[in-house]
Amino acid sequence: xxxxxxxxxxxxxxxxxxxxxxxxxxxxxxxxxxxxxxxxxxxxxxxxxxxxxxxxxxxxxxxxxxxxxxxxxxxxxxxxxxxxxxxxxxxxxxxxxxxxxxxxxxxxxxxxxxxxxxxxxxxxxxxxxxxxxxxxxxxxxxxxxxxxxxxxxxxxxxxxxxxxxxxxxxxxxxxxxxxxxxxxxxxxxxxxxxxxxxxxxxxxxxxxxxxxxxxxxxxxxxxxxxxxxxxxxxxxxxxxxxxx
Amino acid sequence: xxxxxxxxxxxxxxxxxxxxxxxxxxxxxxxxxxxxxxxxxxxxxxxxxxxxxxxxxxxxxxxxxxxxxxxxxxxxxxxxxxxxxxxxxxxxxxxxxxxxxxxxxxxxxxxxxxxxxxxxxxxxxxxxxxxxxxxxxxxxxxxxxxxxxxxxxxxxxxxxxxxxxxxxxxxxxxxxxxxxxxxxxxxxxxxxxxxxxxxxxxxxxxxxxxxxxxxxxxxxxxxxxxxxxxxxxxxxxxxxxxxxxxxxxxxxxxxxxxxxxxxxxxxxx
Numbered sequence: 001x002x003x004x005x006x007x008x009x010x011x012x013x014x015x016x017x018x019x020x021x022x023x024x025x026x027x028x029x030x031x032x033x034x035x036x037x038x039x040x041x042x043x044x045x046x047x048x049x050x051x052x053x054x055x056x057x058x059x060x061x062x063x064x065x066x067x068x069x070x071x072x073x074x075x076x077x078x079x080x081x082x083x084x085x086x087x088x089x090x091x092x093x094x095x096x097x098x099x100x101x102x103x104x105x106x107x108x109x110x111x112x113x114x115x116x117x118x119x120x121x122x123x124x125x126x127x128x129x130x131x132x133x134x135x136x137x138x139x140x141x142x143x144x145x146x147x148x149x150x151x152x153x154x155x156x157x158x159x160x161x162x163x164x165x166x167x168x169x170x171x172x173x174x175x176x177x178x179x180x181x182x183x184x185x186x187x188x189x190x191x192x193x194x195x196x197x198x199x200x201x202x203x204x205x206x207x208x209x210x211x212x213x214x215x216x217x218x219x220x221x222x223x224x225x226x227x228x229x230x231x232x233x234x235x236x237x238x239x240x241x242x243x244x
Numbered sequence: 245x246x247x248x249x250x251x252x253x254x255x256x257x258x259x260x261x262x263x264x265x266x267x268x269x270x271x272x273x274x275x276x277x278x279x280x281x282x283x284x285x286x287x288x289x290x291x292x293x294x295x296x297x298x299x300x301x302x303x304x305x306x307x308x309x310x311x312x313x314x315x316x317x318x319x320x321x322x323x324x325x326x327x328x329x330x331x332x333x334x335x336x337x338x339x340x341x342x343x344x345x346x347x348x349x350x351x352x353x354x355x356x357x358x359x360x361x362x363x364x365x366x367x368x369x370x371x372x373x374x375x376x377x378x379x380x381x382x383x384x385x386x387x388x389x390x391x392x393x394x395x396x397x398x399x400x401x402x403x404x405x406x407x408x409x410x411x412x413x414x415x416x417x418x419x420x421x422x423x424x425x426x427x428x429x430x431x432x433x434x435x436x437x438x439x440x441x442x443x444x445x446x447x448x449x450x451x452x453x454x455x456x457x458x459x460x461x462x463x464x465x466x467x468x469x470x471x472x473x474x475x476x477x478x479x480x481x482x483x484x485x486x487x488x489x490x491x492x493x494x495x496x497x498x499x500x501x502x503x504x505x506x507x508x509x510x511x512x513x
Contacts, residue, residue, distance in 0.1 A: 055458040076464070084462050090411050091455040095469075096383035096403050103472060108464030113472060136258075136383070138410040156463060 004031040004066050004081070005186055006052075011061035013047055013212075021047040023212035024061070029188055029205075036194040036199030036220060039209035040234035045164070045192035046087065048209065051163045052190065053082040066159065080109070083158030087165045089145035093137040098129070098148050101137065105156035123155035124148075127181065143174030143237050150181065161189040167198050175196045198240035208233055255410070257321075259376040260313060266480070267311035272388035274481040280489040281375045285370045285492045292344070292357050297364040299500045304371045311379040318378070321447060322370050329366035332348045333359040361439065382406045389469060400469045405491075416445055 006029040013022040014063075021044045025178065027140045031072055037045050041216050050056040054075035063070040065078050086092050095101035106116040110157060124130045127147040137145060146166065153161070161228050167175045175198070193199055199220060206220040210233050214224055223229065224238050236242075267275075286300060293377070308315055340355035376385070383403065390399040420443055427437070494500065 050458070053462050055461065079462055079464060086455065086459055088455070091452060093248045094404070094407055094456050094460060096386070097381075098408050100383065100471060104460075104465075104470070105463035107470035107472070108466060116472060135262075136381070137407065139259075139262075143400075152463070 005029065006188065006190070007062075007064040007159065009049060009062045009064070010049075011048075011058045011063060013044075013051065013056060013060045015047075021212055022051075022058070025075075025209070025212070025214055027191070027207055027214060027217060030034045031188055032186065033205060034182070034189045034191070034202035034203045035211060036206040037190060038194070038196060038199060038206060038233070038235060040223075043209045043233070044212045045209055047086060048185040049162050049164050049190065049192055052160075053079045053084050055084070062142070068111050080156070081158060082160045082162060083153035083156055084164060085149055085161070087168065089142075089149040090137070092152065093145060096136055097133070098124070098135050098137065098140070099133045101148065102152045104160045105152060111157060119155045119157070120151075123151040126154060127151045128177065137241065142169045143171055146170060146174070146178070150178075154185075159187050161185060163189070163191045163193075165193050165195075166191065167193060169193045195236070196224055196230075196235065197240050200238050200240065203223075254413070254469060256317070258375075258382070259382075260317075261290050261381045262377075263312060265379075267307055267310050269480075269482055270379075271477055271481040272384035273391060274477065274485050275376055275380050276385060278485055279372055281489065281492055282372050283369050285496050286365055288496070289361070289365070291353060292361060294357055294360050295501050296495070297361065297368065299495050300368050303488075304375055307372070307375045307379065311375065311397050313375060318371050318374055322367055325370060326363075326366065328360065329362060333362035335419070341471055345387065373511045390471070397467055403469065408452075412445075412449065412503065415448060418491075419445060448453065 008027050009215065010026045011022050011025040011097060012020070024050060025044075037048065038154050039045050047056065051058060051070070052065070054070055054072075057070065057072065064112055065234070068078060070078055072149040086233050093101050093195060095104055102120045103116050106119045111119070120133075121130070127150050129144065129147050129151055132140065132144060132148060137148070140148065146169070150166075163182075166178055170178060175195075179198060180200055189203075191203060203220050205212055206216075206218065206223040208223060208229065215233060216229055218224075225237055225241050230236055277493045280302060281484065282300075286297065289296060304318075308318065318403070335355075336359040337353055337355035340353065340358060342354045343351040344354045344357060380388075386399050387403050388400075390396060407512070423437065423441065
């Protein structure tokens with residue numbers, strides 16, 4: 001299926017204050033691949049994810065998603081395909097109740113009422129959050145917030161999922177639930193994280209970013225066991241590979 | 245009171261609204277309308293009315309009893325804002341000295357009566373408004389206002405206010421705690437540091453607003469916040485509204501206290 005290919009070609013991005021966040025990123029992700037994006041703090045991971053659905057547009061270079069090149073005009077269309085889950089669930093959950101929040105995306109897709117309710121039910125079911133429906137987000141625990149944030153994005157049934165540091169602030173059980181969910185999600189996914197064990201478990205491919213460039217790109221098992229490469233990028237071997 | 249206790253106090257009012265009692269289950273629209281009618285009825289009483297106002301306390305009292313809201317909690321809140329009402333009426337006894345009644349030999353001036361009337365009206369309106377918030381979830385009130393015809397932009401603002409007041413207060417709490425941990429005695433807690441804290445909070449808020457806006461765009465935001473109607477008006481809602489209207493009409497146009505007094509006199513004889 002060629003229509004879910006993600007392609008970054010020489011993407012540069014400079015913030016208005018002059019910071020060069022991306023300096024010629026180039027990669028291609030085919031349908032169904034799950035790819036981990038790793039790198040030091042400030043290496044450009046979050047900036048890269050924000051290019052995925054046009055929150056930020058490249059200063060030069062092109063981002064192509066499903067055969068559509070990302071521009072100001074095609075943003076809306078691309079946002080239907082790519083679901084981005086941001087780092088802080090408080091930014092993601094902006095509606096006053098969980099139900100309203102999960103329904104926000106589907107309602108904006110102009111679905112009818114029955115369909116919206118069904119989507120909300122299914123999305124919350126996937127993250128085991130059905131009993132949270134009527135709660136306001138500020139009464140949720142950190143783990144519940146991040147589950148609901150995921151539900152609010154998958155309710156739009158995106159073809160591609162992009163997650164920024166999804167396991168940050170999660171307890172072990174919530175993290176495990178997240179990993180199981182990510183493994184079950186069959187479409188393409190991009191995960192930016194410092195949790196290398198999670199990347200190792202969920203992603204077959206891994207891209208290392210350093211100073212806004214792709215430093216390494218290959219199978220997760222290979223990259224994440226390369227001690228020198230990781231240490232050069234302020235990372236260390238995943239815990240599961242440290243013994244032996 | 246420190247910042248923390250204020251924060252938990254707002255949180256408490258909010259938690260009350262998620263109880264599950266008869267009053268809480270009523271349709272928010274009905275409660276908003278009933279509260280409005282109550283407010284207008286109370287305000288419509290003339291300046292020197294005191295006796296006629298007293299029976300109206302039955303309404304908040306019933307709401308408190310059925311809604312299982314603690315009387316002390318509401319009283320504390322009413323006292324907290326009472327200085328405003330007191331300031332408005334406190335000079336009445338001095339300005340309006342005409343004697344209109346003599347009770348057990350003590351002359352009562354018109355100013356005292358109107359001051360008392362202001363205080364009663366204040367206590368009635370504020371406690372009932374608080375009870376609306378304590379028995380109805382804030383989103384419920386917002387959706388009710390929207391469906392009663394308030395502009396969507398205004399309702400969206402209210403919804404965001406409610407959603408982020410807690411996040412903002414928590415952030416402010418973290419910042420003040422961080423300051424308190426590193427300031428000893430008066431050093432570090434002065435006005436100049438405070439001004440900087442507010443600045444930090446402002447910058448953080450602007451950043452957050454931007455991230456929230458991105459999150460909204462990512463989910464197809466096109467300028468309007470859509471919502472699904474959740475409840476219809478049920479028989480219980482109509483009964484409640486009818487009862488309230490009847491209650492208000494009777495107490496407004498018929499001197500209930502006088503009637504009870506007459507009845508008691510009749511029985512004594």
